Amino acid sequence: MDLTDSLKTLFIETAKQLRGHARRVFMARTVKELGLGGQRRAERELGWSRTLIRKGTRELETGLPCLDRVHARGRKRAETHLPNLLVDIRALTEAESHADPQLRSAQLYTRLTAAEVRRQLIAQKGYTDSELPTVETIRVKLNELGFVLRQVAKSQPQKRSQKPTLFSPTSRR
Helix, strand or coil: CCCCHHHHHHHHHHHHHCCHHHHHHHHHHHHHHHCCCHHHHHHHHHCCCHHHHHHHHHHHHHCCCCCCCHHHCCCCCHHHHCCCHHHHHHHHHHCCEEECCCCCCCCEEECCCHHHHHHHHHHHHCCCCCCCCCHHHHHHHHHHCCEECCCCCCCCCCCCCCCCCCCCCCCCC
16 A cells, blocks of 8 residues: 555544544554555654554454553642641641631631641651642642631721710810
8 A cells, every 4th residue: 555645644633633542443454454564664654653553453453442541640649648648737727727707608717828837747747848748739738628828817896986075186065
């Protein structure tokens, strides 16, 4: 089978639009049509990975798709490495947290900053500086636990009345 420029473009664009199992099977079928030496030719002329083509060929022969495990990739959460981290953060911040003074929400306000929580985790809970996540990660964990990192609002006293009293400088006799 001759590969013209239009066929090359068609194969490359089609492979780019497909994902996972469908892409690998498409590549394997295309290589099968190319005949003997098709894997090397597809690698050279189409820029396809031969290992990907082999995987697609196995899927085509068996009829069973290979599992990609895409969900297992990437960085793990901090709780995976430090299982007691959230419990320790909650224990430190609950002692310093307050409810909304007007009781309008169930959020807890804490006076501790994320940097201070990190320092106290090192000092009180025995974590090392290298094993703890960054201050930004601890701030995110505090937000996930429902703590709002704002200054605790004080209750405001009522304003003085506008009626002048006998001894005020604005009162008239």
